[in-house]
Every structure is written in C-alpha cells, then in structure tokens.
Amino acid sequence: MFKLKKIICWTVGIFLCHQSIAQKVEFTEYDMPNGLHVILHEDHAAPVVAVSVMYHVGSKNEVPGRTGFAHFFEHLLFEGTENIKRGEFLKIVAANGGQNNANTSQDRTFFYEVFPSNQFKLGLWLESERMLHPVINEIGVKTQNEVVKEEKRLHVDNQPYGNLLADIFKNLFPTHPYNWSVIGSMADLDAAKLSEFQAFFKKYYVPNNAVLSISGDISIPQAKVLISSYFGEVPQGQPVTYTKVEEAPITRQLVDTTFDANIQLPMIATAYRAPGMDSRESKIMEMISTILSNGGSSKLYKKLVDDKKEALQIGSFNSALEDYGAYITYAIPNNSTPLDTLLQDIDEEIAKLQTNLVSEEDYRKIQNQLENSYISANQGALGVAQNLASGYTFHHKNTDYTNEELKLIRGITREDIRNAAVKYLQPSSRLVLYYLPAKK
Template sequence: MLKPKQILCGAVALFLGHQSIAQKVEFTEYDMPNGLHVVLHQDRTAPVVAVSVMYHVGSKNEVVGRTGFAHFFEHLLFEGTDNIKRGEFMKIVSANGGQNNANTSQDRTFYYEVFPSNQFKLGLWLESERMLHPVINDIGVKTQNEVVKEEKRMRVDNQPYGNLVASIFKNLFPKHPYNWAPIGSMADLDAAKLSEFQAFFKKFYVPNNAVLSISGDIDLTEAKKLVNDYFAEVPKGAPVVYTKVEEEPIKQQMIDTAYDANIQLPMITTTYRVPGMDNKDSKVMEMISSILSQGGSSKLYKKMVDEKKEALQVGSFNYALEDYGAYITYALPNGNVPLNTLLKDIDEEVVKLQTNLISEEDYRKIQNQFENSYIAANSKNLGVAENLASGYTFHHKNTGYTNQELEQIRSITREDIKNAAVKYLQPSSRLVLYYLPAKK
C-alpha cells in the first residue's frame, strides 16, 4: 500500500510532468513554391516520427448527386501509385515497423504514417507518391466501391442508431452540404464516371490545398531538404475556391421522427445549430456538454440515471465543424418512461444553466477536465501533427492555435457559460427528433 508521502510525491511528479508536456509546442512553418504548407515540430524524446497530410476537402465540397467522393478518396488513395503496386501501400508501412491510416470528415481528409525515425524518408515518399502519382482507374474505383459499400453496411445500415446523425443533419442543414453524411450515397458513387473521380482528385488533392505536418525525431535542416526532394516536383493546382452556404436562423421548434430497424429502445434528441469551431463559443458549448453529461457526477446523469432512474443513458456533445456546429442532447428511457418526460428533465437542467451561474466547484472541475484533455491531445507526435495542421486549416492559417487553446480554455468564465446557454439553447431554435424502432 502506498503511504501518504508516496501519494503526494506521485501527485507532484504527475503535475510537473503535465506542466512539461503542456509547454509551448515549438514549430517551423513555411510555404513551398507549389503552395504546399509545411509544418515541422522537433521532438527528440523518442525515435519516432509522424508524417501527415491534411487536405482541406470533405463532404461539404461535394455536390448533390455526387456525394461520398471525399470519403471514397480516403480509400482510393491507398490503391496504389505509378511506383507502388495495387495493395502494397499498407504492406510497405507494416514491413518497415510503421502504422498508417486515414479519416474523412465533412471538412477535411487526414492521412498519416507513424514510423521509427530511421524510416522518415519512407513516410515522405509514400505521401508524395499519393499526391503526385496515384493510379485512379476503373479497377481501383470498382474495388474501393465495394469496400465503401461494405463499410456503410457495417457502420451505418446495420449499426444500431447508425443513421442518427444523418437524420439530425438533414433537418438542421436544409441548404448547407452538411445535409448529407461523409459516407455519402452509394447510388451517387455507382453513377459516377471515372472521369468525375479523376476531376475531383485534380481539383482538391493538390499541394496548395494541403498541409504537410511532421512531428517527431527529426533534424529540421535535413527535414526541409527532404521535404523539398520529395514534394517540390508536385505541380501546383488551380486555387480551391469555397463559398460557405448560409443557413437561415431557426425561428420555430422543428419536430421530426426517424425509424431504425436495428434498435429496440427509442431515443429522444434535441439539436441546436451553433457556431463553427473557429468561434470561441464552440469551446463554451463543449464545456456545457461536459457539465451536463460527462461522468457519473454530471447534472443529467446524476438526475436522470442515478436519482430518478428514468433513463438508461443520457448525454450531450458539441459536434464542432468548420462552418457550423450542432449541439446535441440524447436520452434512452428506462422501461416505459415516456420520451417527453426525458425531454422535460433535460430542459430543466438547461434552464438552470441559463438562469444561474454554475458553482465555483463545478467551474474548477470543468477547467481541470479540459486542461487534461488538452495535455493528452499534445502528448503524442501524431496528435501534435494533427493539431498543428488543424490550426492552419481551420483557424485562419493560425498554426499556433494549438498553443493558444489552453489560454482560451482558461479565459472562459462562468458568465460565458451562462450567456452561451441563453443564446443558443432556446426551444424555439432547435430540432426535436424522436428516433424510434422500426416495425420488422
């Protein structure tokens, strides 16, 4: 058993460790002549390096009738290149002690490799090959079309509550391309011609629409030379022009019902359209969701699950995106508790946030939670690489946003939390969705 002195020493050590991790993330950034933005962070604590490329293209860059392209390319660009045979990309990574993956959102596509630092050149070569020499042909398109269809069946069509967010977003964003899910429509992908896929790549997967972000055991001078060696020949593309689609404010509560054959328990959700991730209020809404539903001592869980035993599960989260965000609450009933009873319970806790300042104790707790999350996000090279790229991509080319985020967290006051709850969480500006089991 640890003695009190040992516990205290351990706590001090942990605190000091967090202090060192939370220090400013130093980085070097520059633009290449072809428009590629390069970010380099040196971390010599372990012989590891993360090589990543973030393309500023997601499902919001698609058009009606041709949805799912950005997510499709997340898969397609692993098919092969002029110098990498079909199916060999991932084999090369694993054979050299690395890990790799990619993911797509409504706003960006992110590819990465994490290698032992002695394979740094390999990571650069793989990403330059993906950008410069991809093979986009009928064989690859047909192959990945089947892969995407299977993913949709597993993660959406046959997954309990798999269509929940899509059901919410089609109501919340009637005009904006957030209206459809990143996985898109299989019918759209089936109908697309090879030339359309090739045109999509030529338009968006260009160096002037990307950030090459590298973090780890690198020598900065050598890294700059290697980046030039592998990426200088990639031709610059035409400027990518994107115009945000403005939604009309929601002035009257919307009510809708969706059915899911994969569920047995109904769910009730409320969703409010809120500012995008570059707005300080987006972070405030994250804090509100934590106050309401993070952990067993949160307001909604304690009240609805522990005390009243009306809900099996209750939660809330801020779905932060570039152009807008969606603040969502949800609850599953315990037994035959009416869904409207759960809605009433949630609304009561929201009204408390709108009426009174949270306690000093709750405020300190939420500050600690967010500071710990911030520290964790910058504790690994891949996290640092992604955060630096996200800062440049989503915060007006402010790569250093990752160093300002902690200051922003600490600047949010109890008054900010109350004001945001009043401003955004009004019943007259929300969607209430009853998500119900479909009859077999």
C-alpha cells in the first residue's frame, strides 16, 4: 500500500515518548544597510553550522499566465553564478562535507547549506553568490524547464492522488493566488521569455526581501564581520509590496468530482477555509487535526479503521499558509464502504468537537504531542535556522515567535477547541471532493 503521507505534506506526527523541557532559543538579529535581515544563533553542541536564506516569495506572488516562477527559481538558482561554473554548485558543497537543498511554498522560498563549522565561510559565499551574481540565461532556463517538467510528471501527473491538493485549492480559493499549484503551469513556463525570468529575480530575490538565518557552531562577533564582507555589496532592490486578495466567504457546500487514472481506490476529502498561520486559531486547528487523526488512538483512526473497519486510510491536517489556511480531511474506503458513509462518520466526530469539550485526558495528550512536535522542530542547526526565519517572515517580524509558540500551545483551552470547530468546520462553508479512479 502506498504511503499517502509521502504525497501530501502536512504536520508531521510525533510519537509521545517522554516529557521534554524546551530550551529558549537565544539569537541576535539586525538589519544590514541593504535591507537584509540577519538572525544568528550560536550553539556549540556540535561542530556544524546551517546557513540559510529565506526569500519572501512564493507562488502567491505570481500572476495568472505566468505561474510556476517561484518554484522554477528554486531550481534555476543552482545553475551557477559568475564565479561558480554551471553545474558546480552541488559539487562544491559535497566536496566540502556539506549538504544542501531548497524548497518552495505558496509564500516563501528557502535555500540552505549545512557544513562542518570550519566551512562556515563557504556557506556564506555560496548564498551571497546566489543573491549577487546568478547567471540567468537561455541554456539555464531551458535545462531547468525540463527538470521541472520531469518533477511534475514524477510527483504529480504519475503519482496516485497527485492532484488532490491542486483540486482542493482551486475550489477553496477561486480568486486568491493560492488557486494554482506551487509547481505551476508548464505551458506558462514554456511561454515565458528570458526577460520575464530576469525581471522576476530582480524584483523578489533582493536582500530587502530576504532573511539570512544562521545557526550552529559560530562566533557571533566574527559572523557579523564575515556577513558584512560577503553580503554588504549586494545592492538593495526596490521595495517589495504585496496586497492580500480577500476571498468572499463560502456560504454553501461546494461539491466537486475529479478522476485519476493512477488510482484503483476512491477517496473522499473535505476542505474548509481556515485562518492564516499568524492567527492563534491556526494553531487551534492544528490541535483539532491532532485530536482527530494523529496516531492509532485518535478519534477517526480508532472509529473508522480499528472499530468499524470502514477505512484503509483516514486523516486530517491543517495546511497553514500566510494569508489563509486549509483544513482538510480525507478517507480511503475499505471493503467497498460507500464514500458518503465515510463522510458521515467524519462529520459525526467533528460534531462531537463542536458540541462537547474534549476530555481532560485527551486534552493533556494533544498538548503533550504538540509540545513534543515543537521541541523536535527546534532540534538541530537547520531546524532552528528555519524556525527563526519563519518567525520573522510570517509573524510580523517577530523572530521570538519561536520561543513564544510553546506558551501559545499551552494557553489553548478546551473551550477554544470547541469554539474553533464551530466557527470553521461547518458543512455550509466547505468543499466535498470525490476523488475517483479513471480509466487509463
């Protein structure tokens, strides 16, 4: 049986093993004259350092007819620079004992290297080269265009349930740029001119739209000097402005059907529009998903998989994005169980959350699960660097959100859970998606 969790990304479940004590993440932050925001966390627990840059640009910054640009640049900015020959970026990292990668969401693009701490300068040089001297030419665009097409074929077009999230988001956000997938349209990328790619880089990949977040075995005074020498000459770009597109409320249940030739078993999914990640209620929606489907003792798993044996897989997750969130449930039937039966069973468990307070036992369990998830996310240099950058980028420049999040979790009450379920999980404001097999 395939693993659906490898196909759609959501909050990672954490096994509760013991009560841990969270340590405050100490950091230093400042702005450079060119607008680059710098965050430094000094930790000598291991001789490694994570160098990361988070650009505040994702697929929501694109326009219809030219989608996929942000994800495309995730690939294109590995092509090479004026001082790094084409194809040499990854080789340099590997030859010096490091690892690196990048990822793109609807809201940001994140590049990183993790090196032995004696290669700290190399990490700074690589990221400054990417920002200051990228080579954006026809051969690089053509090469990465084929790479992105192959990625889409592999992870979307030929993947079971690969279009699930795309079908959900186009229904849930008919006006907002969340309407299209992060990978975008291949036709849009084919039609784009080189000058359009160059203009997109010039607009968004500038120091005043980025956070340089570094964590690990460093000396902060020395790091400041090095950062100035590597990034000080990068010119400031024009101010980056973004206006949130407001969606009209959903006032009646939406129903849609999609067909997938890569599956043999149908699925039913529901999706509700939820608050953006900066809202306290977004964390409450994450807590609701923990109650419903995190682990074998969760409400939906125990009911539909263990007791009634109606489902092969069942789950729910809160996809928290900057402007909005999407709260999603899904179920794959067992033994030809009707999809509407699965929907009814899911709705019954949601109705219980809307009517009754969760038990004290369940409340303590989900608090512990989220606290362990929080602690795990702040283990390791890379995790700390990314969380610090995300706090600044998505929580009104509040880098200390990394330390405040645990207090927020502990402050959520049983009444808060019930109220959020009533407010956001109404059948009249959701999408019901029937995801069905199609003939090949």
